[in-house]
Amino acid sequence: VAAGDAETTLQFGISLVPATEKLDSIRQLVGVADEAAIDLVAIQDHPYQHHFLDTWSLISTLLAETKRISFLTDVANLPLRPPALMAKAAASLDVLSGGRFELGLGAGGIPDVIAGFGGPRRTPGESVEALEEAIDVIRLL
Amino acid sequence: VDDGFDTLVFWPVDPEPGQVELLAGDVVPHLRRSG
Numbered sequence: 172v173a174a175g176d177a178e179t180t181l182q183f184g185i186s187l188v189p190a191t192e193k194l195d196s197i198r199q200l201v202g203v204a205d206e207a208a209i210d211l212v213a214i215q216d217h218p219y220q221h222h223f224l225d226t227w228s229l230i231s232t233l234l235a236e237t238k239r240i241s242f243l244t245d246v247a248n249l250p251l252r253p254p255a256l257m258a259k260a261a262a263s264l265d266v267l268s269g270g271r272f273e274l275g276l277g278a279g280g281i282p283d284v285i286a287g288f289g290g291p292r293r294t295p296g297e298s299v300e301a302l303e304e305a306i307d308v309i310r311l312l
Numbered sequence: 313v314d315d316g317f318d319t320l321v322f323w324p325v326d327p328e329p330g331q332v333e334l335l336a337g338d339v340v341p342h343l344r345r346s347g
Contacts, residue, residue: 183319183320183322185332186322186323203329203332208340209332209336213323
């Protein structure tokens with residue numbers, strides 16, 4: 172990105188934790204951001220966190236409740252979400268929201284809890300390989 | 313921006329609407345102009 176293009180290309184976002192007990196606050200903050208000059212809301216994806224809402228369900232709901240702002244998975248947990256299904260869900264949300272969904276991918280950084288939640292137990296090297304393969308799959312779909 | 317970044321995501325520890333309004337109304341316009 173050239174510095175001279177910054178005014179039109181640089182995006183600004185806020186990151187929110189999808190804690191169930193913070194749902195009212197999340198809705199309020201997203202509403203403020205949607206009315207203000209914020210480009211996107213980023214929401215982390217940790218399915219094994221018992222006190223977190225499911226990130227994809229939350230983003231789907233918030234997309235329906237807003238008009239302008241975009242949403243980003245920050246980042247989606249690949250070991251627990253098969254890449255082909257993730258591609259389908261991401262494309263669906265993007266179409267349904269008029270292009271307001273961005274897919275952020277993560278290799279999964281906590282092997283023990285991922286395995287405990289039914290996912291594969293990967294080494295760091297295997298996680299990187301799986302991430303690269305997932306990117307290829309998602310782009311093909 | 314010179315290093316190729318195209319997005320800045322602010323992660324407040326304990327977010328409040330005032331922080332989002334300050335970011336949007338003060339910080340973001342300054343950063344856009346400084347680019």
